[in-house]
Amino acid sequence: MRSALSDLRRSLPRVFWYVACSVIALLFLYPLLATVLQSVKSPTEAAAAPPTLFPETWSLDNYAALVSSSGSLDITRSILISIVIAVGSMVFTTMLAVFGGYGLARLKFPGANVVFFMILITFMIPFQAVITPLYLVLAQLNLTNSLLGVILVIGTFQLPFGLFIMRISFTAVPRSLEEAAMIDGCGILATLRRVMLPMALPGILTTALFGFFAGWNEFFAPLILLTNQKLYPLTVTLSILQTGQEGTLNWGVLQAGVVLTIAPCILLFIFLQRYYVSGLVSGAIK
């Protein structure tokens, strides 16, 4: 009796912990699950008031409607544009962060620390704060209404984080490895490629992943920098759908669009969680 009671006393907090965590997990998952379920309801059911919890009839009509839409609502084109922006920002940020990070960490030049400090300031100020002059700079360079302009802006404002991560990653590589490569006759670029890059691979993946997410999810930059609706990525095209500029608003179709927008993020995060989290945490602790 006594032992049963102490067992209970010991396991009760654990049971309570599981119950509490499960309830919170449900609260976090509910909006995502509701959205996915909404997207597979039939269009009439998706517009019903009050709404149904689970789809009574399962249908992919909302996705069909979304994909077959045309004009400024051409979702297939928006998806392609989102991919171009995401991959573009990823490549731009990663390239500049790898070279810059190596330069700042290992090939110390006069003023390297000042440069790093100046770049970190950018980290503290989101580009929303300088959007008006930024627009004029891009206009001067003929980069408004251009996907390249959007990529350069997103990539640049993602750069401080990338440089930070790459500088940490390269600093962590033992100097002896680099020296051994140099003694074997490798030049600076060959050392970077053969010795440093493989060692810094987790940092590179983190930088690339954040660059991709930043480009894929960005809303404000394309909204401001693109006036041609045919160049809108998914995030902005959905606002045309939501405000019903093209006929009546269909919540099922909108949620199908949302599912297409969030699915890559969730899948990439689940598979590459390690790099996502380790990058953030190393950034936070240093």
Added chain:
Amino acid sequence: MASIRRRRSVAGLLMTAPAIIAVSLFFFVPLVLVVWISLHRWPILGANKFLGIDNFVRAFNDEAFISAASFTALYTVIITPILFVIGLTLALLVRRQRRGVGIFRTVFFLPVVIGLAAASYIWVWLVQSGIGPLLNIAVWLGLVDSNTNWLASTQGALGVIVVMITWKAVGMQMLLFMAGLQSIPVELEDAAKVDGASRLQTMLYVFLPLLRPTIVLILVFGVSHSLLAFDQFYIVTGGGPAQSTITAVFSIYRASFVSFDLGYGSALSLIALVVLAIVSAVQLLLLRNSDND
């Protein structure tokens, strides 16, 4: 030897140059330009005219801007402690390794990885009058009646955004707090327990002081994001009802890209930048490590 060092230093500068050019062109040049443009009438087409400080005088007399600025401050004051307390609580809940904890961590963090725009489209639907499932759950629980429209009142709209941002962003604070907590040696916690400290006392006198660097990071970044909030209000409330949920960046957007009055938009940007710099500096000063003074 000296020539090798020289070559390495030249190579370092060359490799860093693209990053320096990009950040200069798209951040430092705009940062200087914003001051210059703010002193002008600067239409998107047509001639510029030097105005001196007229744009700033206009801003401080512009009721719409003053109300946007105070609404942004109100939003920041509400959302910051909520994210802080819930983020820390979640971190304490899942910081220890045990069976199943990984799944909970992932689920709590999941909304962070979807975009703010996507999250906004989800929530504008969840709370929609009549068809919104979250609203209908509230009706079913007897909390509100069925013709409620949360987005039709300022408090309701602000409440929706606060709940949504908590859902969307609290996982990030949880993760940062977890990282901070993990860097505290277990012995310290044990020692406090041996000394008879209660959980609350351990929290207040052991954890919080040692978490100071994490707290600075979380507050400075969190506050600057809240002060520059735009996407969620643009998509979910559209600045309504009656323009009562227009934020500072929303008013910059409207001045520069709806009215095409870039001079006035730049003046508002400069005011926002100065406020941001002051608020960040004050937080850094207040939270600096007094042991090192």
